[in-house]
Amino acid sequence: MSTNIRKGSHTVIRLTCHIVWSTKYRYKVLQGDIQARCRELLIQVCEAQEIEILKGVVSPDHVHMHIEYAPKLNVSSIVKSLKGRSSRKLQQEFPVLKKRYWGNHFWSSGYGAWSSGNITDKMVNEYLEHHRRKDSNDNSDFILE
Template sequence: MSYTTGCHTIFHHRYHIVWTPKYRYKVLRGKIRERIHAIVRQVCKEMGVTIVSGVLSTNHVHMFVEIPPHIAVSYFMQRIKGRSSRKIQQEFPELKKRYWGQRFWARGYFCTTSGNITDDIILQYLEQHSDKD
């Protein structure tokens, strides 16, 4: 496991994030797919988020990213989904028939953290330290 360093921090915050287009339509193909790929990379670069791995399926997006501690996952997702939705709908007007209401992405997203330890190990660790006090 490698840690990332900031000015006053050392961290290893990795998240598996999944989100889908509205109605889970299979529209992430061709030029739309390429454009979303470029927009996501651009937003990650601007925010200092490292993409460990990512997959664009036809009806959902998987990303494994490392997000610095000063950025909330919800803020990161707001920027990714907001910017990509706006730009995709501007650049591909044919999507407006299918995605009315100015929203390309479905509400919400799935997110889980990555790590080498389980909840049980953390609880055991905390119990050991509470006995010493």
């Protein structure tokens, strides 16, 4: 797993998340050549957008990906690109899918996304608590106790 940090002239960033989406009706069609091609297509989309795949699994009826991405991107647009291109290409290349998925809807409409990273919520809260001025009346806290 990479721990590369993206650096700009004024920024230090590492954004990672775990995303999951499934085939429409949870049909177990991601097997054999279709599964292999799906994997290739997802890798192509990620390479084109400079998204690093930290780990990923193409299961028979869903996909899991743990990715690292640039701050100019957002999770919604990443998933849209992954699902859109893979759906289009898979249905073009495998006519059996077009028969099963009328209306060109290969993936279910939703997805799940969870942020991940190097630090936990507890670590962030401890860091903020450390920097809080307890003896001051400047009301610098966003959440008052």
